[in-house]
Amino acid sequence: xxxxxxxxxxxxxxxxxxxxxxxxxxxxxxxxxxxxxxxxxxxxxxxxxxxxxxxxxxxxxxxxxxxxxxxxxxxxxxxxxxxxxxxxxxxxxxxxxxxxxxxxxxxxxxxxxxxxxxxxxxxxxxxxxxxxxxxxxxxxxxxxxxxxxxxxxxxxxxxxxxxxxxxxxxxxxxxxxxxxxxxxxxxxxxxxxxxxxxxxxxxxxxxxxxxxxxxxxxxxxxxxxxxxxxxxxxxxxxxxxxxxxxxxxxxxxxxxxxxxxxxxxxxxxxxxxxxxxxxxxxxxxxxxxxxxxxxxxxxxxxxxxxxxxxxxxxxxxxxxxxxxxxxxxxxxxxxxxxxxxxxxxxxxxxxxxxxxxxxxxxxxxxxxxxxxxxxxxxxxxxxxxxxxxxxxxxxxxxxxxxxxxxxxxxxxxxxxxxxxxxxxxxxxxxxxxx
Numbered sequence: 389x390x391x392x393x394x395x396x397x398x399x400x401x402x403x404x405x406x407x408x409x410x411x412x413x414x415x416x417x418x419x420x421x422x423x424x425x426x427x428x429x430x431x432x433x434x435x436x437x438x439x440x441x442x443x444x445x446x447x448x449x450x451x452x453x454x455x456x457x458x459x460x461x462x463x464x465x466x467x468x469x470x471x472x473x474x475x476x477x478x479x480x481x482x483x484x485x486x487x488x489x490x491x492x493x494x495x496x497x498x499x500x501x502x503x504x505x506x507x508x509x510x511x512x513x514x515x516x517x518x519x520x521x522x523x524x525x526x527x528x529x530x531x532x533x534x535x536x537x538x539x540x541x542x543x544x545x546x547x548x549x550x551x552x553x554x555x556x557x558x559x560x561x562x563x564x565x566x567x568x569x570x571x572x573x574x575x576x577x578x579x580x581x582x583x584x585x586x587x588x589x590x591x592x593x594x595x596x597x598x599x600x601x602x603x604x605x606x607x608x609x610x611x612x613x614x615x616x617x618x619x620x621x622x623x624x625x626x627x628x629x630x631x632x633x634x635x636x637x638x639x640x641x642x643x644x645x646x647x648x649x650x651x652x653x654x655x656x657x658x659x660x661x662x663x664x665x666x667x668x669x670x671x672x673x674x675x676x677x678x679x680x681x682x683x684x685x686x687x688x689x690x691x692x693x694x695x696x697x698x699x700x701x702x703x704x705x706x707x708x709x710x711x712x713x714x715x716x717x718x719x720x721x722x723x724x725x726x727x728x729x730x731x732x733x734x735x736x737x738x739x740x741x742x743x744x745x746x747x748x749x750x751x752x753x754x755x756x757x758x759x760x761x762x763x764x765x766x767x768x769x770x771x772x773x774x775x776x777x778x779x780x781x782x783x784x785x786x787x788x789x790x791x792x793x794x795x796x797x798x799x800x801x802x803x804x805x806x807x808x809x810x811x812x813x814x815x816x817x818x819x820x821x822x
Contacts, residue, residue, distance in 0.1 A: 401456040418466035424459040441471040458741025461732035481553030489542035525635040539740025569714040643709035668702035772804035773816035780812040
């Protein structure tokens with residue numbers, strides 16, 4: 389991005405922040421803030437200015453309007469002294485954050501085979517799965533879940549209840565392991581035992597002085613008395629019990645039913661038997677299963693089937709079912725977002741400097757209809773001339789735009805700024821400001 393392009397983009401970002409209604413998190417004064425500016429380093433080097441704090445909402449909003457950052461972040465954690473260095477901030481708790489991104493779902497090699505729109509579709513499916521886990525297995529209420537489009541290739545989920553703020557890295561990692569089926573004990577399911585880990589039932593307490601969430605009677609941060617957190621977490625009113633009773637057992641039975649519907653029913657007997665034999669079944673067992681799928685009420689029979697009677701299905705069948713049912717991108721070994729209790733996360737309603745799209749909050753009830761390339765586009769339709777530096781294509785606001793290297797093209801402002809932020813194009817000389 390040359391300097392004239394950068395100046396054009398910065399001025400457009402300034403216009404956005406002057407008119408936008410910024411979503412400011414609760415307890416914002418207790419969060420650490422970090423920013424990447426459209427400065428002389430950008431985009432070759434992303435320099436993070438962090439360890440900032442703001443005393444008032446007006447101070448924060450004015451800072452965004454004056455600096456128009458390429459990227460704006462706040463900490464998942466709340467601190468006693470958020471502007472101090474990490475060693476002396478005084479950690480008080482952290483929101484539970486999930487970061488789902490397309491590059492966690494498909495490999496780097498596979499990424500090149502997908503269009504941007506296709507990647508957004510893949511990560512959306514995994515996000516729907518995760519929301520289902522959080523509500524139906526962990527008992528979070530829908531209103532506790534804040535869903536946000538990341539501004540690029542994924543979604544963030546924030547849970548900000550008092551009950552989760554005191555969870556440590558280990559407990560957060562256990563949640564991720566559960567939704568990704570990491571270490572799922574299939575033998576326990578097949579012999580009729582629980583398929584889930586009994587996460588510790590812990591009584592959480594809040595400090596009467598500094599509000600730190602802890603399990604101790606005396607606050608470890610300031611030494612004052614603590615009181616029990618009375619908030620409701622689960623469907624049965626549990627305070628903090630991350631217990632997914634029969635969760636994976638129920639999911640596996642549903643997955644088995646769906647496997648039959650998509651892989652066996654509707655095929656010829658020969659095709660069905662061949663499919664099952666290829667997954668490790670004997671010919672006799674494969675025939676038995678194919679015949680069973682023809683019986684009336686088969687799906688309900690599977691759902692009612694006791695766990696101890698599922699053992700005759702070979703492990704390759706279960707492996708395929710688990711792969712379908714688990715969340716593929718709640719976290720990954722190289723991006724431990726959820727377990728990191730001090731991580732920075734993008735500010736909802738800010739702009740993403742590599743796409744120009746809004747980091748857009750989304751209501752769960754309207755998520756099916758949400759289209760980032762329509763609903764997170766914030767810039768206008770006036771024509772802007774650009775010079776492409778490499779081939780690229782994007783569909784935005786219902787129209788597809790394609791540019792080729794060294795081509796001069798006139799495209800709507802929203803597409804032009806997207807191409808600039810992606811490093812695809814520079815502003816044509818005569819369109820530079822001033």
